[in-house]
Amino acid sequence: MKPRPFDYARPDTIDEAVAILGEHGDDARVLAGGQTLLAMLNLRVVEPAVLVDITRIPGLDAIREVDGKVEVGAAVTQNRLLAWPALTQKLPLLAAALPFVGHFQTRNKGTVCGSVAHADPTSEIPLSLALLEGEVVLRSRRGTRVLSASEFQQGMLATARAADELIAAVRFPVVNGGVAFREVARRHGDFAVVGVAAVAEPAKTIRLGVAGMADRPAVRRIRADGAAGIKDAIERLAWELEGYDDIHASARMRRDLLRRIGPVVVEEAIRCAA
């Protein structure tokens, strides 16, 4: 199908962009990569009055390091981050997870921030941001506020972004340690059924992140006390999160996937840290 009519604005500055968002609120939608938004427009799932195309605002396409964090601007595509020369060294978790985000063709246009904005509970980028305890930078006419990933993502496709706010960037902390990521999807590039990521830092508890089991990514710290202890912790987590039934998998299958992938991912992260 084709989208319903809307006004199109392509501001040249962040100030112009947030002015339009401030004026129109919920009736405006930010257009960056559009790899979810355009499909939703074509299917008429969303019918905004104004689209605000932010892709040509200078500076929003930057990837830069600030205070031990990698800041990724709102117009940075997933393939651009994947091709960033320092990625495997600074953000090895993203290097592992990004190839599973959509397809080569959608990553060429889809943005890192757009994926965070959409807040799909099975999505790889929100999972990575939550696990690394990253931040979301929101701009509006009222000013700038910075939220932690856990404050930002509030539920299924629901975030703390106010209607007049633009996600200007997300920040991924650089961690020293081993990381691992795995997911199970029906086909490569499909939405994941369950995704699991882990970070193992020297002399710390292991961080385990799980997507596809609840309405948002779940992050827990578990003690690295041998294979049996890790298995027990993941078993408890599977029952705590419960999982859910949908067309792709039953709650029981999701729990089972977590039980099977979880220990493998944790062991990989520990091995990678050593």
Place this chain on the structure above:
Amino acid sequence: MRRVNKGERARLRLTLNGRALSGEAEPRMLLSDFLRHVLGATGTHVGCEHGVCGCCTVLIDGAAVRSCLTLAVQAEGRAVTTVESLADGSGKLNALQRAFQNNHALQCGFCTPGILMSFTDFLARNPDPTETEVVEVLSGHLCRCTGYAGIVAAVLEAAKEMKSKTT
């Protein structure tokens, strides 16, 4: 700031296959429709219109993207490349197209323009791909005729031929 109101037709200039062209479009017009109906470049096919099938894949500034998930106005000022650019003026197929012919990589041919454009981008970045990498890129396309094996063989053959030409 560029602004086009609903229902208003804006004149959009872009480069299509190396030629500077322009045409009029409302904000809601998809790039796929702009190419086909306004500029008359019907080589780009439209399948699902929600980003799943990959038929409508074109290059924007060299990167393979879904033209059905792109507004025409977003391509303003950009260089768009479509399947029409692949064969030369006399109709001689390029290496990738020849490899598709040699390997029976198409039957009905509806999905083929998009697949050719994806691998035009991919092989330019990655001239020596593994079979796994080719399959991964191909996962962004649906083909209901071939079973994909012929397409994978064709891309690997084209990569080999293009490499032997450049070395």
